[in-house]
Amino acid sequence: MGNYYLTEEEPEKVVLVGVISRKQTEALVQEYLDELAFLADTAGAVVVKQFTQKLDAVNSATFVGKGKLEEIQRFAEDQDIDLIIFDDELTPTQLRNLEKFFKIRILDRTNLILDIFAKRARTAHAKVQVELAQLQYMLPRLTRMWTHLERQRGGIGLRGPGETEIETDRRIIRDKIAKLKEQLVKIDKQMATQRKNRGKMVRAALIGYTNVGKSTVMNSLSKSNVFAENKLFATLDTTVRKVVVKNLPFLLGDTVGFIRKLPHHLVESFKSTLDEVREADVLLHVVDISHPGFEDQIEVVNETLKDLDIQSKPIILVFNKIDAFSYEKKDEDDLTPKLRENYSLEELQSSWMGLSNHPCIFISARNKINMDAFKELLYEEVKKVHVIRYPYNDFLYSI
Numbered sequence: 001m002g003n004y005y006l007t008e009e010e011p012e013k014v015v016l017v018g019v020i021s022r023k024q025t026e027a028l029v030q031e032y033l034d035e036l037a038f039l040a041d042t043a044g045a046v047v048v049k050q051f052t053q054k055l056d057a058v059n060s061a062t063f064v065g066k067g068k069l070e071e072i073q074r075f076a077e078d079q080d081i082d083l084i085i086f087d088d089e090l091t092p093t094q095l096r097n098l099e100k101f102f103k104i105r106i107l108d109r110t111n112l113i114l115d116i117f118a119k120r121a122r123t124a125h126a127k128v129q130v131e132l133a134q135l136q137y138m139l140p141r142l143t144r145m146w147t148h149l150e151r152q153r154g155g156i157g158l159r160g161p162g163e164t165e166i167e168t169d170r171r172i173i174r175d176k177i178a179k180l181k182e183q184l185v186k187i188d189k190q191m192a193t194q195r196k197n198r199g200k201m202v203r204a205a206l207i208g209y210t211n212v213g214k215s216t217v218m219n220s221l222s223k224s225n226v227f228a229e230n231k232l233f234a235t236l237d238t239t240v241r242k243v244v245v246k247n248l249p250f251l252l253g254d255t256v257g258f259i260r261k262l263p264h265h266l267v268e269s270f271k272s273t274l275d276e277v278r279e280a281d282v283l284l285h286v287v288d289i290s291h292p293g294f295e296d297q298i299e300v301v302n303e304t305l306k307d308l309d310i311q312s313k314p315i316i317l318v319f320n321k322i323d324a325f326s327y328e329k330k331d332e333d334d335l336t337p338k339l340r341e342n343y344s345l346e347e348l349q350s351s352w353m354g355l356s357n358h359p360c361i362f363i364s365a366r367n368k369i370n371m372d373a374f375k376e377l378l379y380e381e382v383k384k385v386h387v388i389r390y391p392y393n394d395f396l397y398s399i
Contacts, residue, residue, distance in 0.1 A: 205280035210257025290324035
């Protein structure tokens with residue numbers, strides 16, 4: 001029985017699996033797997049190895065082919081691997097077949113993200129949101145998920161609701177989902193009332209990919225102490241603070257980070273967080289300029305804004321972490337085209353400030369670099385909204 005219980009001192013050893021296909025290039029799959037590795041690290045696991053396979057399409061029964069399955073199995077047995085994580089949402093059939101083949105636990109990207117959310121949830125609101133998303137994910141997978149419960153094993157992907165015998169009943173799970181949805185409706189109404197009670201004060205919202213430094217920006221602007229660390233989804237609950245720049249007050253909200261392949265269960269469950277973004281007057285889109293895929297991350301956020309139909313709001317692009325930026329300078333006799341990693345920060349600054357339809361600023365929130373210029377830009381954007389809302393408050397701008 002001892003093998004079934006894992007402590008926090010014994011991180012789970014995991015391997016990651018991705019498929020290179022016509023839709024996903026090798027470089028893109030590697031980027032996804034690197035992000036998956038960061039997710040696994042955030043959940044408390046140790047990634048031992050990454051596996052990829054080139055296929056025309058994902059295998060409908062086992063995700064990857066038989067030869068790759070056997071290769072992963074040999075490695076897993078040799079290295080005493082606890083868990084195999086696949087970089088896509090697996091169907092119930094794939095999950096069942098893979099667990100039958102490997103005889104160890106299988107997780108997909110969605111379940112891993114759900115686990116991190118369960119671990120990060122602090123308030124009652126966040127816990128309800130996460131539990132609803134987990135149950136919606138688990139409902140079609142009940143048959144295979146409850147096979148672990150006889151062992152009551154802990155570990156990644158097994159946190160949260162559903163570890164009692166009564167919840168093996170699908171009808172009870174559906175009833176619980178319905179009750180959680182009712183609970184969320186009530187909470188969302190309360191939060192909407194709270195937003196209305198803030199009056200007509202101008203509201204700004206920090207948005208961006210996960211782990212780009214939104215909470216650090218919030219702390220720097222509001223002089224508060226919002227939780228921030230180098231982990232994915234460090235912030236789940238929306239935090240709102242009053243900020244005053246040059247005698248002009250406004251509200252600033254910090255929201256949950258976006259990510260590629262975000263489970264639709266979570267998008268729906270965290271609707272109230274997105275409402276904070278919908279109702280904001282100004283959006284501060286924070287970008288990690290030091291991340292090699294920052295342009296793709298910008299696109300993920302922009303697509304989400306389009307889905308919410310709010311891409312027309314005033315947006316400031318805040319390129320953060322300039323202190324961590326690095327690049328590889330090309331030799332003068334190298335005639336090959338420049339790649340993304342060959343551009344200096346100065347070149348990126350000039351290109352983005354020239355091409356973007358939105359105001360841009362380059363800062364380091366952690367090291368307080370260029371923060372005065374950022375506050376000046378923020379002041380001007382908030383003032384535009386404030387002047388329309390309060391046309392007779394000219395004294396505020398006479399500083």
